[in-house]
Amino acid sequence: MVFQNISTNTKLYVRKGNINIEVKKKATGDRIRRSLGLEDTLSNQALALSIQNLIEKDLSINAFDASLDKYIDKCIKVTETPDDLINLTSLWHKYIEFKRKYWSPTTYANSGLVFAKRFSKLKNQDLRFPQKIQQELFENFSLDAVKRSCIQIKAAINWGLQERIISNVKWTIPNKAFEQLLKRQKEENDINPFSNQERDRIIEAFKTDCFAREKGRHSQYYFAIHFWFLTGCRTGELLGLQWQDIKAGYLTFCRVRSQTNVGEVTKNSLKQQHSRKFPINQQLSNLLVSIPKSKDYVFVNKVGKPISFSSLITCWKRVLSCLQIEYKRPYQCRHTFITDCLKTGKLSPSEVAKLVGTSPAMIYKHYLGAPENIDVPEL
Missing domain, CATH: 1.10.443.10 (Intergrase catalytic core)
Incomplete structure (x- = not known):
């Protein structure tokens, strides 16, 4: 994979089949390069983006850990959650790894990885409490983005239940609730032809x-x-x-x-x-x-x-x-x-x-x- 790096402080890149990260000199005074110990797979690409996001956040508040252990340990721990307590980010990684063979490259990039990065930012990860996840989404994203996120989460949960990766998890937020809020006016309002x-x-x-x-x-x-x-x-x-x-x-x-x-x-x-x-x-x-x-x-x-x-x-x-x-x-x-x-x-x-x-x-x-x-x- 070739990462499209839009950050000015960090960069992800692949070397010899493994994902690496670079923290640029202008951000800390010293250029820091380190392998993340992750092979270049779909789920690991999403995980690498999560690590990059954590580093960027700490750089912005002057809380950066130059060893990078803090970020790598925290994100990799997500994927080690026991199956009966699997969290949102871990389930999504498994789901998009499965969907990769069915999705087009565009869908993989614009849905799989984009939602992986979005879900990794959430503090509420426990799928047993969907209302908490929804509330955090509402606090950080637009209504349309929340709707699309919930649709994706529900699809991943249904897949996880079918594959017996998770159990006793039910996504209780109906799509109709969003349709009532959005009133399906976005497309109509966006049609504004030129004279x-x-x-x-x-x-x-x-x-x-x-x-x-x-x-x-x-x-x-x-x-x-x-x-x-x-x-x-x-x-x-x-x-x-x-x-x-x-x-x-x-x-x-x-x-x-x-x-x-x-x-x-x-x-x-x-x-x-x-x-x-x-x-x-x-x-x-x-x-x-x-x-x-x-x-x-x-x-x-x-x-x-x-x-x-x-x-x-x-x-x-x-x-x-x-x-x-x-x-x-x-x-x-x-x-x-x-x-x-x-x-x-x-x-x-x-x-x-x-x-x-x-x-x-x-x-x-x-x-x-x-x-x-x-x-x-x-x-």
């Missing part, structure tokens, strides 16, 4: 570099932004598109490229389907033929490497700010495309859903407008 005028101004700003601090800084993303507005594809589909996917009359979305907490991951399938064909109209054709050809990926930066979404976001924020347009995520390009297609009246919701790889139910629920925006026919 046609805003769309055109954004595209032009990227094309001309008019707000860039240096030439080529924004224009390197012009083709990607324009393509996004013309196809309504998902972020990973945009980043993963290669020239071999473009044929006469259509292109095929068949892979997703995304950045996770363990580095870049490419998956050769889409979110809800294996692949999706997208017809190329004249407008899209004109854009594609104007893009300089690269070796593999369609959208590359000014030095010829596949574009980075994090760098694109930086430019996106500046462009919208300079244009004095309300900030919206780049994903709103997808919502804008869907909304514009429906406005033309030339495509049914089912046809639009097929174009963008979602369900007709999602189109009807989120994109056809609230009742006040619907013209009632005279009968």
Whole structure:
């Protein structure tokens, strides 16, 4: 595994199959390197992240133990809990080790390891008292994060009971309790498409570099932004598109490229389907033929490497700010495309859903407008 280290004080790395940690010189005055005595396995990777988290916490309060024994002993002790008293972190390590052969690399990185790090931070680990675990989650995370955490904990407990790793444990917190709190409004509130005028101004700003601090800084993303507005594809589909996917009359979305907490991951399938064909109209054709050809990926930066979404976001924020347009995520390009297609009246919701790889139910629920925006026919 290659750890994506976002900390400025510590670094995890693998050497000769074992996980090591480095505490950087600027944090303590001396560079400290030590093997954690852990082989590079999934459960040990989560354990290493727990150790790193403890060290970072102590560094922030000037309570760092330079021997590192304090952190290693504390975390490794977690995995030695007797089966009849197994705690949350230990169960989760076992669960994701089992799920590894079924999960995609993206799921493993964005679910397995992310939740492992989150659960390791909890003081309440006893699965016999779920309300205490839930309360601590509420005190430290958003409501949506608590909901997702509880769903994952329940799945791990059900697996543990089935495999007879644990017994006499019952997760008593129903998912409906969270649904009542969240009111299922998050997705609806997040759909906020651009007007046609805003769309055109954004595209032009990227094309001309008019707000860039240096030439080529924004224009390197012009083709990607324009393509996004013309196809309504998902972020990973945009980043993963290669020239071999473009044929006469259509292109095929068949892979997703995304950045996770363990580095870049490419998956050769889409979110809800294996692949999706997208017809190329004249407008899209004109854009594609104007893009300089690269070796593999369609959208590359000014030095010829596949574009980075994090760098694109930086430019996106500046462009919208300079244009004095309300900030919206780049994903709103997808919502804008869907909304514009429906406005033309030339495509049914089912046809639009097929174009963008979602369900007709999602189109009807989120994109056809609230009742006040619907013209009632005279009968």
